[in-house]
Amino acid sequence: MSDKPLAAAIDGWHTMADKPHLIGTQCTHCDTYFFPPQNQYCRNPACDSTDFRQVELSRTGHIWSYTNACYQPPAPFVAADPFQPYAIAGVQLEREQMVVLGQVVAGVSVADLRVGMPVELVLETLHETDDDIKVTWKWRPLPTGSNPATGA
Amino acid sequence: MANEIAIIGAGMHPWGKWGHNFVQYGVAAAREALADAGVPWQDIRFVSGGATVRCGYPGYVAGATFAQALGWQGAEVNTSYAACASGSQALAAARNKILAGECEVALVVGADTTPKGFLAPAGGYRPEDPDWVRFYLGITNPTYFALYARRRMDIYGDTLEDFAAVKVKNSRVGAKNPRARYRKCFTAEDVAASAMVADPLRLMDICATSDGGAALIVCSLEYARKIGKADAPRVAGISTTTPTFASGVVEMPDIATDSAAANGVEAISYRSRIPLKAYEEAGIGPEDVSLAEVYDLSTALELDWIEDLQLVPRGEAAAWLRRGDTALGGRIPVNVSGGLACFGEAVPAQALAQVCELTWQLRGEAGDRQVKGAKVGITANQGLFGHGSSVIVKK
16 A cells, blocks of 8 residues: 555545544435435435535445355446455435445454344545546445444 | 236347357347247337446447347337346336337347456446445455345355255256356356355356347237237336445445434335336236246345245245245246356346347246246346346236
8 A cells, every 4th residue: 555645536425523424415405415416406206405514424324235246347336456346235324214235344244244134334445546536435334233223 | 907018029139158249149030030920120110228337338329239230220218227236227118119109019129248257347447436436445246245145144144054955956947048158057056166256156156248149029918919929928117226325235336225213214225126117017916926047146146036026924035945936836936047156147137138048938838947837027127326126027
């Protein structure tokens, strides 16, 4: 790993703090959350609002389902050489009533995961460029017995 | 019934990885369907094509492309793009034209030439495109199939052996289908020995991408009677409905579901709602269905579809599979064509290929794949960006 600066792989979708959050939006009329953030039109068919507030989404949730990538995806994915398989989880966020996909942190395999397991959001390298290290959100299992509902 | 049309011709170019221009497959399928119908090409007044987005401009205007290839004769054209449901949407356009009285007989056709490996998005840096985003983050199509498969294992107790048994079942009938690409009887051991792609799904649990073409000749019931085909199978229902907010299952290509946090909003499964309009239009229920052609993008997904079509109670598809109830000769045979497991996916042709199989089955022309006494068949598929379809064909 180099000493290049860290940069978000996709700008504005998560904070860069130690305990990072995804950045979403919430409709000020009907309270629907949106991730990726959406500021233009509410997608609730019963709501025609164009007014949103930016919100930090819950940074913990429970695994809805999980899998892994054993084969290197095509571009725009930038693979390490050699390709390192990684786990992927869909995580149910309680307050937002939505499932968000993401890679699981390096070193955790599908054998370590189960449906319902509590996880938290962290930042990890997605790939490196000539100028910086692109980081993105990934899910990391929380110790058994921890309670994401209060840990958010 | 007032909203029915007849299917008087069906044709397919065999599926494979032929590497030819997609137009060639569509023309071959169309000519087979025309010959099957006994209708001269010059009599077709509407050409409804399923678009392909991988073959350049001719693919975007597939209806016109096929009309030109078959020889301009002044017919009106339409091109439908609805991902995996493109063929059904093209069929629905033809039905509307016929039921509106604007045309008596139409050609519906779709064909594709597919690249090797993963289907990939357009290039550049485009975070506004969810298809680009998910590939950038390392999430491919098999990721979604695997997430659904893992849910089945967790909720219903399905096993890897169940998933392999779907492949084994489908390969037994696909081996008898001259139009299928893979015509080998695979064993559970073959599946278990194939490479893991997206745990718990192995290479042989996941459908390939293929070249192929499929076509239908459809007409008004009056026209069918006029040419002595009053007994032809009929399209009794077509659903191409979109999801209902809040779509509660993470679907390709999105990285998140809708939020169901608003008052009065609940999370709703899209897949299970797709067939509802088809059943309603046809005025029949799941208990009337003789056979089903469902979109087995993965082995596990076939089990989901059987439940989404309400052919078996939720969570029981694997039990029906184990008893042989979804095999040829069973209570509700599923994918007796061999399904995507034996064909691979040729996107704009696939939904039409499903209807071709139902047509041959309801005519009793499916040979050693024949479902005895088949009277009603249903298809189901789902693709990217809120596209899905279900078609009911009956005698």
